[in-house]
Amino acid sequence: MRIQPFVNAGLRVLALAAAAGAVQFALAHGSKHTRAQLQAFEAAFMEQVRIGDLLFHGDPETEKQLGVSLSQTGMACAMCHPYGSDTHPYEFPKWQEQMGEFATLRDMINWCIEKPNQGTKIDGDSEAMKALEAYIYWSNRGSSLDPGRH
Numbered sequence: 001m002r003i004q005p006f007v008n009a010g011l012r013v014l015a016l017a018a019a020a021g022a023v024q025f026a027l028a029h030g031s032k033h034t035r036a037q038l039q040a041f042e043a044a045f046m047e048q049v050r051i052g053d054l055l056f057h058g059d060p061e062t063e064k065q066l067g068v069s070l071s072q073t074g075m076a077c078a079m080c081h082p083y084g085s086d087t088h089p090y091e092f093p094k095w096q097e098q099m100g101e102f103a104t105l106r107d108m109i110n111w112c113i114e115k116p117n118q119g120t121k122i123d124g125d126s127e128a129m130k131a132l133e134a135y136i137y138w139s140n141r142g143s144s145l146d147p148g149r150h
């Protein structure tokens with residue numbers, strides 16, 4: 001099949017529409033952010049890191065507020081993963097041997113909650129999950145993405 005005539009016709013329609021102002025191109029990268037916006041984004045991120053830090057260290061008040069029970073053994077995440085060590089967020093998604101399946105970071109956070117911690121698995125979209133994820137990524141900032149690695 002010859003597709004060139006279709007491409008040419010398509011380009012002509014696009015050019016006409018653009019000339020008539022009918023098409024607005026939505027670029028993935030919009031306008032630059034202001035300094036105030038950047039500060040607000042950073043503050044929102046660091047607030048999640050702060051909450052995740054508390055959860056990672058087993059703070060009972062924060063668990064209660066968010067309605068989660070991350071450990072029944074008296075062991076908090078930070079006792080086995082000080083400063084987020086050995087959590088390897090940059091390796092996900094990857095084949096996870098312990099689970100025998102292809103897993104995301106959130107799957108593995110839940111694996112640790114259920115297995116070593118004997119806690120209650122949390123919702124993948126919950127506030128607690130987002131905060132734990134923020135803390136783990138923040139602790140490993142500067143690492144290069146290397147999905148699939150072990």
Ligand code: HEC
Pocket residue numbers: 056070075076077078079080081086087088091105108109112113116117132
């Ligand atoms: C009793 C020790 C222990 C505690 C407590 C613990 N973990 Fe783990 N964690 C492990 C072990 C063991 C592994 C598997 C290590 C591996 O895969 O190399 C692991 C692996 C992980 C991984 C995946 C690392 C990888 O590359 O596969 C993440 C993410 C993780 N833990 C997060 C958490 C979080 C979040 C908590 C708290 C809710 C937690 N862990 C509590 C022992 C623990």
